[in-house]
Amino acid sequence: MCGRYALGLQRAEIRALPGYPNLEVAEWVNEDNFIVSSALNTKANHNILPEIQPRHNIAPNSQAPVIRRRNDSSPDLQMQTMRWGIPYGKVHAKNQQAINARSENIMEGAGMWNRYRGSNRCIVVSQGYYEWQTKGKDKLPHFTKHADGKLMLMAGFYHVSDETIPTSVFAIITTSASKSLSWLHDRQPVILTSHADITKWLDTSSHAWSAELGKLLQSAEGLMCYQVPKEVGKVGAESPAFVQPVATRKDGIEAMFAKQRTKQENKQSIKRKRSVSPVLSSMQFEAATKEDETKGKKPKVE
Structure with missing residues (x-):
């Protein structure tokens, strides 16, 4: 030194x-x-x-x-x-x-x-x-x-x-x-x-x-x-980044933790959508069935 x-x-x-x-x-x-x-x-x-x-x-x-x-x-x-x-x-x-x-x-x-x-x-x-x-x-x-x-x-x-x-x-x-x-x-x-x-x-x-x-x-x-x-x-x-803490850079620890949090939040969001989708599909199917019965048509399932 x-x-x-x-x-x-x-x-x-x-x-x-x-x-x-x-x-x-x-x-x-x-x-x-x-x-x-x-x-x-x-x-x-x-x-x-x-x-x-x-x-x-x-x-x-x-x-x-x-x-x-x-x-x-x-x-x-x-x-x-x-x-x-x-x-x-x-x-x-x-x-x-x-x-x-x-x-x-x-x-x-x-x-x-x-x-x-x-x-x-x-x-x-x-x-x-x-x-x-x-x-x-x-x-x-x-x-x-x-x-x-x-x-x-x-x-x-x-x-x-x-x-x-x-x-x-x-x-x-x-x-x-x-x-x-x-x-x-x-x-x-x-x-x-x-x-x-x-x-x-x-x-x-x-x-x-x-x-x-x-x-x-x-x-x-x-x-x-x-x-x-x-x-x-x-x-x-x-580079001005040389005097900055590595933890605050985009390749640093703080950013790494932020990426992990984002990935976890995305996974949880996907799970919530999957758990809600079948209920919505069932309700939509029943509504479509009633509507088609009144019209004498078979329900269309998407």
């Missing part, structure tokens, strides 16, 4: 949701590292903030938005599109990158994360994340989100290379799973829920790591989790 998450919203929808916590993003930087904010005198024809491509199945190596400080000396924030996965070295190979950073290693200042924890902190914007529960040979995907539907803001690190064409990448920080989610997986992302914690995490002005920052790397409780369609397991597959 975390190996897949969702953000099926446009920029305006993100800002309208609770949980955006008054993060006034001053500018947008696209995946080509062009500043495209109308608030700044920047490249011509880049004066309109672009829309985010809604994604319900964001996988490693995908481009996705993160929020970070514009620079260390300014409290202004920017939302920037980055690729998910920080290389272990200078080689940008898929099998030589980290998509997650373990909180334990960050606290110890061990390994590659020591260079990022002081000044390269960011927030990864999402609606929630996916995790797979193993049941025998089967793996059942589940989606975890805030119960009130607010944005899930995950703590992360980012890196911008010093190449001629800079490459911007990010990783999501994980910690031990909460008691309420340990049945699903032993890890979960670090989720920042208060404005104070978010401000503290994004404040990189001191270029230093502190014990106070370490306290933020805790597991979150009070999250909603439910099973979702297996189709989300295929990288590149996209």
